[in-house]
Each structure stands twice: as C-alpha cells, then as structure tokens.
Amino acid sequence: MTFQAAAWRKHFPLLANHPRLHYLDNAATGQLCEAAFDAVTHHELTHRANVLRGTYRLAELADSAYENARQQVAKYLNAASDAEVVFTAGTTASINLVAHAFGEGLKAGDEVLLSLAEHHSNFVPWQMLRERRGVTLRILPLTTEGRLDLARLGDFITPRCRLVAVTHASNVTGAITDLVPVVAAARAVGARVLLDGAQAVQHGPVDVAALGADFYAFSGHKAFGPSGVGVLWGKAEALAALPPFLGGGGMIGRVGAEQTTYALPPRRFEAGTPPIAQAIGLGAALDWLREQPWTALNAHTARLAQRLIDGLAVLPGLTFIGPRDMRERLPIVAFDLPGIHPHDICQVLDERGVAVRGGHHCAQPLMDFFGVQGAVRASIAPYNDEADIDALLEGMRDVIRRLT
Amino acid sequence: MTFQAAAWRKHFPLLANHPRLHYLDNAATGQLCEAAFDAVTHHELTHRANVLRGTYRLAELADSAYENARQQVAKYLNAASDAEVVFTAGTTASINLVAHAFGEGLKAGDEVLLSLAEHHSNFVPWQMLRERRGVTLRILPLTTEGRLDLARLGDFITPRCRLVAVTHASNVTGAITDLVPVVAAARAVGARVLLDGAQAVQHGPVDVAALGADFYAFSGHKAFGPSGVGVLWGKAEALAALPPFLGGGGMIGRVGAEQTTYALPPRRFEAGTPPIAQAIGLGAALDWLREQPWTALNAHTARLAQRLIDGLAVLPGLTFIGPRDMRERLPIVAFDLPGIHPHDICQVLDERGVAVRGGHHCAQPLMDFFGVQGAVRASIAPYNDEADIDALLEGMRDVIRRLT
Amino acid sequence: MNDDLYQQALLDLAKAGHGAGTLPSPDGTALRDSPLCGDRVRMQVVLEDGRVKALAHDVKGCLLCRAAASLVGLHGTGLNAEEAAALSEQVAATLAGAAPPPGWSELSLFEPVRPHRNRHGCVLLPFETLHAAIIESHKQV
C-alpha cells in the first residue's frame, strides 16, 4: 500500500486554501489538522467555561474535555498515568519549568549535560540557571555529521551530573538521538533525563516508558495542534519531587497570608487558567495522529527527504548540515550554499510558492560548529509530495542562475 | 438610547447555541466574541506559520497579523508604543514574569506591598519570591466592605517598598481600586506599581498612561478572547530595566556556548513560539471592544447588578461579600447564605440553567477576612439581561425552599 | 437533569449528622481539605484491636459532604485501616456506576452525583479522611 499524500493533505484546511503552496517549514510549525480545529471550535462554541472550579453543566463539560485531552496526550506518549501530563504554553515553557523547579534543588558545582546540537530553548534556560545557581554546564560535542558524539559520553557525564537535557531529534540536522547509551550513562550517575521532543512527536507516537526518560517536552503547534499550548510529561515520582514553578490559582492546596500549601501534580505545575481550548485541540490532534499508519507515513517522508538530498547533492559547493542519508533521522534537510545567503535563497524560493526557512534556526552553537552563519532548511510532513520537493529543486536551480 | 443586550449577545456564538443558558460566570471566563473567533479561524486557515523568523509569504502574513495584534492591544490600553506589549500565557504568567524578572533585583528586607483582596495569582508568586529572596510582604488591610483601606497606606508603604502589586478590581467583591493614592504613595518612595487587570479590561478600554502604573497584567479569556494568551504591559523604561525571565528561542541577541545576549523588549520576554493565533484573536477582541458604547454597556450591567443586589437583599441572613451599592465597582456580586454551602446553591441554580460560581474564588485570604469559607458569585457581562438576573433570584428562592 | 440530587433522604441524612462532634481523647485525628472548594473534614477515631471503636467528625462542607460524613458516622465503626481504604475505593466505584458495597446501601443516595464529576470529591472526602485518621492512630502507637 503506497501512502497517498493527497489523502492526508485533505485533513489540513489551510493546504486546501493554498493549492499551489509548497509548505516545507514543518519543523517551525505544522499546519493545523482538522481534528484539532474542530475540537477547538466545538469547545469554544458549545462548552467554553473555566476548568476545575465550576459546578454548573458548562463547566463540567469543559472539565471533562480538558481532562480528556490529558488522557489523549498520555495515551500518545504511553505515559503510565494522565497525572504525568502537565499542560504548558509550549516546549520552551516546559523546559524552563524544569530548569526552575528541578534547578532549585541544584547547587554550585552540580552539573547539567547538554549537547552542542540543542535548540536555544534547551540551551538558554540552563545558561540562566548557571547564572542563578552556579551549576556547571557540560556540552557534549558532535560527530562531523552533527550527531551527539556518544563515544565521548564518559568524558562528559561525571558523578556530579544531576541532569542530562538533550534533544530527542535535532531541528536542524534531523538526527535522532540514540538515547539508550545516554539514558544508561545518566542512570549510572543518578542523573535525571529531560528530552526535548519538539521535533520528534509529530513523526508518530512516542513511548516515554521505553525511552526511559524522566521528563519529555513538546509543543502543540509543531504537532499539527494549536499554538499556545505544550506539554511537560514527567514520570510520577520525578514530578512529585519537584516544587512548583509558577504561582497562582489552581496550583495551591490552601493559601494563607503566611503559609501556602501546594496541589499534587499535574495541577501543581498549572498555575492560573490553563490553555483550555488549546489543550483540547492538542488532545484531538494527538488522538488522530495516534491512529495514522506511521510506518507508511514515515517511509513516504523519508523517500521525499532522500529525493531532496539526492537532488541537492549535485549543486556545486553545497554542504549538508547533518547526515546525508536517511538512517536514524527525520525528514529535515538543512544545507548551506557558500556565497549565497540563506535568506536570499528563501526569498527566491518563495516566489515559486516554496516555503522553507533560512537562518540560524535557533541553534547558533550548532551553526558555529558547522562553521556557517545560517542554513536553509526544508522540513517535510506526510502531506508533502514529490511536487513539493521538485519545486524546491527547480527553485534552487533558479537561485543559482540568478544570484551567482 | 437604551442598550440592547440581545444585540450584543448576537456577537457571542456560544450563547446562540444555548438559548436557555443564564451565563453569569463572566469573571471566571467570558464567552468568546465572534471577532476573536473569526480572527483565529482566519489565521489558522489562511496564514498559519511561525512568526518573526520566516521570509516566505505565509510567514510574513503571520508576522503582520501577530504584530498587528500587539498594536491593537496597545491601542486598547492607550500604551505609548506597541513595544510595551508583551504577550504571555495569561495574567498568572504575566505576574510571575514580573515576580521573577523584577524580583531578581530585590534583596532581603526589600518590601512588596499587596492587599488582602488579591487573587491567588497576585499572592502566591510573591510568597514564592519571599522564599527565594527574603523580601518582606506587606499586606494592606481592607475596609469592612472589602475595599483596600487606603487610609492605612501610609503605615504599609515604607521607604523599603520596591513594588506595589494590587488588583485593579477584585474578582470577588467587584470593588475597583482607587489607584490615585496608591500610585502617589508608591511614587513617593520610588516603588514601581503592578496592576492586576484581569477583571478590569473586559469592562471597557483601560488607560495605562492615566493610571500611572508601571506594569499591567490581564488574560485573553476573560476579555472575550481566546484562552492560552495574556498580556503584560510595561512602561518602556520599566521593561528595559528588566532581565529576561524565560530563556529560549526568539528572546536572544546571540547565543554562544559561553555567553548569550538578549533581545530588546518585548521580544526579550517572549521566549519560544508565542501563542500566535491566540494573540491575534485577543487583538481582534480588543479592537472590537474598543468601539463599543461603554457608557451604555456599563450602565446596563450596573443596572442588572443592582437588580440582583436588591433581589438578594431580602433573603434572610444573606451577607454580601463586598459593597452593597454600585459605586466604584464592577457588576460582580458575591454573597454567602449561612447554613447553605455555595456548591449546593450553584448546583440547584444549574438545574435552572443559571451558571454561577461557588467556592473561594482563588481568594482565600479575602474569604478568611470575611469569615466565610466560600461564597456564591454572579458576574455580569453586557450580554446578560433581566431574565438572567430573575432566573438567578427565582433559583435562590428554590434553593431556600429545598435546602433549608 | 439532576432533579433528585438533593432528595429528601439525602437532606435528612446530612441533617442527622451521625457521628458529628468531637472525641475527648482520640487515638488519631486527620484533617483533609478539598483544593477545589476549600472544604475541610476533620475525623477522629478511637481504635480497639486496630478497628474503629468510636469516631467523630467535623465538616465544613456542602450537603453531599455532610451526608457522606453522616453515613460514615452511621456505619464506620468496626472498620480497620485496610477495610477503610477499600471502602474509599468502593465509594469511588459507586460514583462511577457500580452498586454500593454490602452494608452501605445508603450510598445509592449519591447516585445522582454520578454525572457531576466535580462533586465526587465532596462525597469521597469523609471516607478518605476516616482512612487517614486510622493510619494516624497507628502512627501514634
């Protein structure tokens, strides 16, 4: 059975509105699937109310929908319980939550291990923690292809390591981290593991139990869900050990002028009115995604990525920022064409309806590693097809004709 | 010209779907106006893309829409510049931002002045700051009606006061804070002023310049906009003086493995992908609200509140939690009926389609002050009408018949 | 419709307040809050051979909570810690649709609460607090 991109495409209303658009910026934001759109609309138009406090029917329906979304997320992640799912504003908010709540327990000299491939959202929060608490950041180097250099894990994870915070998959190179040795090395020194799943969740269900992590962060808007919502999954005992981060309504047990007690997870970490409609939309998106034929979908996107790589490889001087084959990687293809600036490339491609991104991709340390200032990145979703890839390749020939 | 609730009601699709619903929980969440719904839908279906980074057409449209929303918010608040508008996840997130970013500059013995009428979201973040930095919290007491006791300001604002963080209007008593003496007292000792505007913005445009505050926080979902978004307005020089709070993409100047520089406000405070569609929806809501006939609308809701107060006043033993007249207050009416629990009242009212809230309303210190465990609260929006009030009053007679 | 949420028998059960009050020298006392509503139940027990010999409760809560506490007062003596824990689960199951456990037929009064998930906690709170008070007594020993 060959997968039909056209069939998948039908579930994304924006794409129907732009029949000539070649949207290849899926790593920045995925298009909203109709399941999410419909769930948000249904919520807003039939049972919008604040959650977890009201006793009237509308509020009960809103509560059920919100808690149902938590269950849908838990199911997608194979979490042991929906109480392990914290709704946040996005990946960045989730990681900052851990950097503060877990960070509170760290002291000068404690170590956090990152990698040079991290997105700024999994870099800057730790630099800020270093400022606040004097922890030491250790940065795992990369192989020449841009993968985490796991051979050197032993040099970088010391007995002082308290947390390993690395990406599940890179938003630039597409490389999927081989987590088995990472988790084992962290466990060996008693460190917790946080995975940045911002790029991974949209390529099929994740099994947090099998990954063996303690925390997993991702965003709704990259997973074909609404913006304004994200998730921090945390193993029950890992969440239970954390103090709250943000203070406000909903996360307390009892507030006194002098003393305040806190609610149990996940509510302890959901201060204030949560992104209700957005969580409901994300739940619906993941519920729909969970049932998709991922083996076929991933074979389809890998084929497209390979077609793109093969087509680009013949361009003179072009450097791939990341692996050149499709083993253990996502359909994200980044490249640099010396002498032509990524933004100029993107602009010319845009004239042909090809939407790709150019720049540092919020990964400046990785750009520095590759010795480039920026790169062009095409990121593929199952609704993309051969025509999208060919439009990009044709556009690149135009770029070279016109800009060199 | 008498204002027609029915005409306003037409702009709220959920109410059309529930013709017999008497929605009187507007202080918890307002219903979504069609302007916001349409703006979100239009964005998601025609120019959804990530913002501030892309150079293709879809991204340019998304950028324009997002920055346009910032201008719409600025206009509603009469801000000097749209660069003073920071999009956050909500009021709670906005206040926590200040508690961290401004709080970083405080030291043991510095004082923050709150009031006993604060919502937990303007209480707990400061208690947590006290834990972190040893600041002293001073709690301004209340008059018997539950208003801030401004006569005692002098006793509570000392030269050590660095910040006054008080509510613009109470979510329980509806009392609007008389800000002139508060701001003057803060200025006299060089303290900054943060206003919790969560309850105020939905009753007409706010003039932050006239209020003289430094920071103003509110939520989209209470202002007939989407959930998952809020605003922190800050005076330009007040924002410029703050370090960032959350770290991540978009808020940086340049990220190096060792050193990182930060962007200017407002982006400095918008780490990660912001709630794009939600901000656009909020902008549209405020743009629509700005043009409404607020004098008439507020007279209408005040009349309804007075009708409710008058109707309740005859119930034996009933205590109002807050002022009994409509001077300087919002159409929020909270009360306690000794011997009958608020949740039982709400439940019986719900049978009649009357949606009100019972409980501590995230204001336990205020409940303690009034010596009650909880209260029933009816909060009125311009789409409410006499029938809503009368249904509530009729329901209360039923409550007393059945539950005593 | 939840017309019969406040049926007369439930109101009567609440009003009866079986077991309401204080014990002069309890073996264990537990205090539990509902974060949703700020409700609070205090439960005191005297044990004999690990089983509740006497109990007393003080409820700041709604009718559902008071009726549930009254039911605990009516049938709660004789339970040990394990049985009290099991009972809490059986009450939760009843609220989810199961039949009341043997000896607790009055739990059927709470059937109209089923669709109102936000109120389940109100019914459960006294049962959970009873269990907590028994556990507390064991700690005192």
Added chain:
Amino acid sequence: MNDDLYQQALLDLAKAGHGAGTLPSPDGTALRDSPLCGDRVRMQVVLEDGRVKALAHDVKGCLLCRAAASLVGLHGTGLNAEEAAALSEQVAATLAGAAPPPGWSELSLFEPVRPHRNRHGCVLLPFETLHAAIIESHKQV
C-alpha cells in the same frame, strides 16, 4: 510578486562592495547583529571634524545587506553623527514608501523590499552600524 527584488542593478551594487574591507587605524568600530538572521555588520570609520573621512565595512549577510553596505561605502563619507542618524530614519521611511533622500537615489533599488517587512532590517543594518561607529569614535576621543 517580488520578481524584481534581485534585479541586476542590486546584484551589481552588492558585488561592487564599495567600501568593503578594513581600516588600519579606525577612530571607531561598531559591530551590529541582526537577531532575526544572525547577520553581522562591522563598520569602521575615520573622522575629521566629526565627519566621516574614510569608512570600511565587513558584512556577513544577505544580498540586501551587502548592497546596502556597498551603498554606504559609495556615499557615506562626509556624514556626521546627526546626519547618519537622520539617514537611518530616511532609509526606514523609504522602505515604508517615501522617496529616497537627496543624494541617495540608489535606495530606490530597495523598493521591492517594501512588502517584505522581515527584510527591512537587512537593509537598515549597515546604516545603523555606520551611525554606531561614528558615535563610537566620539567616545574614543
């Protein structure tokens, strides 16, 4: 359509690289980054009586940025701090729809950039950096 964003005259201007290079002993040097794209412009100036006598720039940036820097190289000498600041504002105005300021007619090459607000910064950066370099020189004195 932005068909003519990369018209030949603009490519030629960028390629010409007027003023590209380094000065042996500048009075002031400024470095400015674009947070959007990570682009970076370094501008060096030598002043005489407060006016630019010589300048040199080094651009890591896109064609628009390089063309703008080249334009600064072409016409930037003779400016003082105030004029350089005013020029930045005039460039922004040109991008917003106004006519180019006198003596800078080549700015019309950037008219196709107008609808692309995200690229305005690329054009502005060299002008702003020139102003910053002059300010820097004054500090050195």
